[in-house]
Amino acid sequence: MVPDLSGPADTMGQVPARPMPKWNVDDVRKMRAYPDQPPVIPHSIEGYQLSVNTNRCLSCHKREFTQSAGAPMISVTHYMTRDAQMLADVSPRRYFCTACHVPQADVKPLVGNTFRDMSQMGVEHMGGD
Template identity: 70%
Template sequence: MGQIRLSLVLAACFAASFVMAQNVSELSGPQPDPMQSGPAAPIPRFVTDDVRQMRAYPEQPPIIPHSIEGYQLSVNTNRCMSCHTREMTQGSGAPMISITHYMTREGQMLADVSPRRYFCTQCHVPQADAAALIENTFTDMSEMGATGAGRE
């Protein structure tokens, strides 16, 4: 009796997931027949004006406001570090990478960038002139009327 009940529950879950999958819209819009080929969407052009944008949500990694085309990013070299490390920011005028990039998982400070934070593009992406896939309703605290501590 237990196996029959389990089989019925599994069948109901499968049917429900199938129905829900049919009603979920794709982020990129309605999908054409997968067997038909069509033109590829144009690649968005990167914004290279060096103007830093507001973040779209709390804790978002900053977006790269310049072109990184041709940057070498490998185990042996990281062109980003030529401007963004502590030692290079005064000469380059670039913002310094966060101090969290100099920490181990346990919070131990390191003299150099942590290996787990070395590959910048695993979190940071260049700005692109592309439409948002979904509406962003994020509102920054400063826009909600919040003020800093001690201000009256």
């Protein structure tokens, strides 16, 4: 038997394609599941060019464009080298945004998820009432 995640058993036969999922494009920032999680992309990036020469994300999220675009600024860590030296521009190692940041689609999860936030496990925040 072929596991569900590996596709149909008959690789040479014709298999109808599933419909493309609908992207979540509500432009609402999503809560992060854990500290330092890269934020997800809450808008469509279809047609965005992301290459060595062009990065469409930076046209809104780079520090000098955020006010006019109304977009959140990329983290200051994206302007640092591995040795924590500040740069005048985005670090080449942080240039390809979709290596860490991803859009979200309205799909059924491939595997079950039993993640629970610490607050749901009875752990209280320090200094809480």
